[in-house]
Structure formats: structure tokens, C-alpha cells
Amino acid sequence: MNLTLSARPxxxxxxxxxxxxxxxxxxxxxxxxxxMLFYTDHLSNDRIIQYRMTGDSKxxxxxxxxxxxxxxxxxxxxxxxxxxxLDQDFSSFYKVARKEPKLRHAEKxxxxxxxxxxxxxxxxxxTILTTNxxxxxxxxxxxxxxxxxxxxLAASDKKAFPTPDRIAASSPKVLKEAVRVGYRAPxxxxxxxxxxxxxxxxxxxxxxxxxxxxxxxxxxxxxxVGPYAAANLLMILGRSDFIPIDSWALKVVSHEWYxxxxxxxxxxxxxxxxxxxxxxxxxxxxxxxxxxxxx
Numbered sequence: 001m002n003l004t005l006s007a008r009p010x011x012x013x014x015x016x017x018x019x020x021x022x023x024x025x026x027x028x029x030x031x032x033x034x035x036m037l038f039y040t041d042h043l044s045n046d047r048i049i050q051y052r053m054t055g056d057s058k059x060x061x062x063x064x065x066x067x068x069x070x071x072x073x074x075x076x077x078x079x080x081x082x083x084x085x086l087d088q089d090f091s092s093f094y095k096v097a098r099k100e101p102k103l104r105h106a107e108k109x110x111x112x113x114x115x116x117x118x119x120x121x122x123x124x125x126x127t128i129l130t131t132n133x134x135x136x137x138x139x140x141x142x143x144x145x146x147x148x149x150x151x152x153l154a155a156s157d158k159k160a161f162p163t164p165d166r167i168a169a170s171s172p173k174v175l176k177e178a179v180r181v182g183y184r185a186p187x188x189x190x191x192x193x194x195x196x197x198x199x200x201x202x203x204x205x206x207x208x209x210x211x212x213x214x215x216x217x218x219x220x221x222x223x224x225v226g227p228y229a230a231a232n233l234l235m236i237l238g239r240s241d242f243i244p245i246d247s248w249a250l251k252v253v254s255h256e257w258y259x260x261x262x263x264x265x266x267x268x269x270x271x272x273x274x275x276x277x278x279x280x281x282x283x284x285x286x287x288x289x290x291x292x293x294x295x
Contacts, residue, residue, distance in 0.1 A: 001067055005077060006059040007086040012110035013055025016084050020284075021135065022115045025126055025142050027150070027161055039083070040153050041118055042160035043075055048151050050158060051080065057110075060084060082206065085113035088238060093278050102287040111285045116236050120202045121195055122161045127232050128184055128191075128224040130246075144179045145188075167192035187224030205237060212241045212277075231280065240280030243272060252288050 017023060017037050023030050027040040037053040052063040062080055081087055090112035097103035106112060117123045125145075129138045149166040150159035167175075167188065176185035194200035200222075208215055212234065219230040231242035243249065245265045253271055254263045268283075275282040 001064055003062040003064070003073060003077060003080075004059065005062065005080055005086055007055075007084070008089055009057070010107065010110040011055075011057055011059065011086070011113075013060065013084075015109045015111050016055075016113040017115055019111070019114045021130075021138075022117070022126070024135075024139060026146050027159065028115075039118070040158045040160045041076075041079065042151050042163055043072060045072070046151070047072065048153050048160050049076075050153055050156075051076070053080065053084075055084075059086065079118035083116050083118055085116070085238070088113055090281075093240075093281050096275070096278060097282070100282075103282060103285060105287060106281075106285050112281060114235055114284070117161070119161075120205055120233075120236075121164055121191075123236050124191060124202060124222060124225070124233060125188060127229045127236075128187055129181065130232070131184070131224070131226070131229055133182075141179070141181045141184075145181070148179050164192045164195040168196040184224060187222075190223050208237075212239045215239065216242065235280045235284065240282075240284075241277050243268060243279055243283045245269075249283070252286075252290070256286075256289060 014035065017030060022028060023037075027038075029038040030036070031038070035054060037051075039051045039053070040048065041051060042048050049064055049066070049068075054061050054063075060080060062076060064076065068076065090106075093112055094107040097106045117126065126138075126142060129141045145162055145167070146159050149162035149170065151163075151166075152159050170189065172185040172189045175181050175188055176183075179185075181188055191200075195202055202222075205215065205218070208218075210218065215237070216230050216234060219225050219233050220227070225233070227242075228244050228246050232244035234240070234242055235244060245268050249268050250263055250265070253268045254260055257271060258267070269279075272279045272282050
């Protein structure tokens with residue numbers, strides 16, 4: 001069956017899908033030729049289905065094999081709306097971006113939306129997997145987690161991202177030695193246990209009305225979430241007051257303004273200070289000069 005969802009204009013399906021590296025992390029898959037995004041999802045009633053998503057300037061069509069009951073349809077619509085930020089409004093960001101040559105493309109290409117997982121639990125866990133490691137290792141650890149704990153799509157080799165209870169039923173030792181997530185094992189297990197037990201409702205952060213500074217503190221109370229991870233998660237939540245400063249950020253800022261000389265996180269912050277609550281968006285969608293060697 002097909003579900004059609006409208007997006008708040010302006011909307012660009014490809015700009016959203018290709019907004020960052022989540023596109024390369026299973027259970028996302030992207031068929032570039034067909035311009036189709038796939039995602040294997042574990043619904044709240046334990047049914048596992050695959051979304052096949054295509055879009056245009058008006059919104060998104062979600063193709064699903066088989067029939068969905070009304071509750072399942074509503075769940076899928078809510079998840080896809082969240083994943084692609086269909087209801088987000090970036091008009092105030094575009095207004096200030098028009099004055100900056102390096103950001104004038106943002107409105108034309110409807111940039112601002114960041115591809116998200118259907119659950120914030122998945123986004124937190126994936127963000128923890130990006131810390132202090134290479135991107136290839138992040139992809140490997142993510143695949144190992146899914147292979148070890150993800151539920152399977154019927155008549156397919158596809159698997160959904162693990163639910164909190166499946167990871168919680170394991171142990172830090174198994175996560176470290178068998179799934180090979182390294183030092184992150186205790187943090188991942190603790191997060192899964194807290195979420196599965198109901199102690200921590202990470203999904204409530206999606207609609208939190210807390211000021212950004214307070215929400216940041218809440219996120220940093222999660223084991224394994226430091227300043228970089230918190231800033232990345234705030235961007236996913238639609239809060240762009242902070243910049244997710246990692247080795248990539250240091251590299252591109254170094255070559256953009258400091259002739260390749262080493263820079264500090266404070267220097268990165270300073271370059272985007274004037275953007276205030278749009279700092280993260282300005283950094284994320286800046287038209288970087290990537291012609292220099294090694295980037």
C-alpha cells in the first residue's frame with residue numbers, strides 16, 4: 001500500500017535525505033538511481049516492515065508491501081514525518097541566510113532538515129557510535145548491532161534497528177567482545193536498560209519545551225554523550241544553538257579561514273558566533289571549500 005504525506009514548503013527530498021551520514025547507516029539504504037530511500041522498521045506491535053520512500057517538492061510517498069491497519073498507518077505517518085522533518089519551518093533561518101553568500105543556496109535547495117531515525121533512542125545510540133572513531137568503524141559497529149539484535153523482515157535478509165529491550169537483555173561484555181563496540185559497551189547497555197525499564201523516556205525529548213541549555217544538560221546526563229554528541233543530538237531535535245565540533249569541523253574551519261593551520265573548538269565557535277540560535281544550521285549547511293588536499 002502507498003501512503004502520501006505533505007511537507008511544509010519549501011521541501012527538497014534529496015536535500016533532506018543527503019543531509020548527513022545517517023544515510024549510510026543501516027537500516028537506511030538509498031538507491032541513488034531511483035532516488036528512493038529504504039528503511040526497515042520495527043513497529044510498536046512488533047511487526048517489521050520496510051518503507052520505500054520517494055519524494056518531490058510537495059512531500060513524500062511511502063510504499064509498503066502488504067496492508068496496514070489504521071493504527072499502523074498512523075504510526076508510519078508519524079515516524080516518516082519525524083524522519084524527514086516534513087512539518088519543520090526554516091523560514092526564519094532562510095531570512096538571515098540570504099545575507100550570507102555561503103548560505104544563499106540553503107533556501108533554494110530547501111536545506112535545514114536533517115535526516116533522523118524514527119526513534120530518538122536510535123539517534124542517541126548511533127551518535128554514541130560516532131564518537132572517537134573513524135566513520136568506517138561507526139558503520140561496522142552499527143551493522144554488528146543490527147546483525148546481533150535486530151528483528152528480521154519476513155522473507156528477507158533485512159533487519160530492523162534493535163529495540164531497547166533486545167540490547168538490554170544482553171550485557172556490556174557481549175557488546176564489547178562479540179558486537180565489538182569497544183569502550184562504548186557500558187554506555188550503550190546502560191542506555192538500553194534505562195529506556196527499556198521506563199526510567200528514561202528519550203522519545204519525550206522530541207517534543208520537549210525545555211530551553212536548549214537545559215535540554216543539553218539532560219542529554220549530557222546520558223552516559224557516553226559529551227559536548228559533541230549533545231550538539232549533534234540537539235541538531236536532530238531541531239535545536240541549532242550549538243555546533244557538533246569533531247575532527248571534521250576542525251579540519252574544514254582550519255582550511256576555510258586559517259590556511260590549514262590547527263584550530264581549537266573555541267575558534268570554530270567564534271567563526272559562527274554571530275549566527276546565534278542558527279549556529280548549528282549555518283555550520284551544517286555552509287558552502288565549504290573542499291578543494292584543498294585531504295578533505
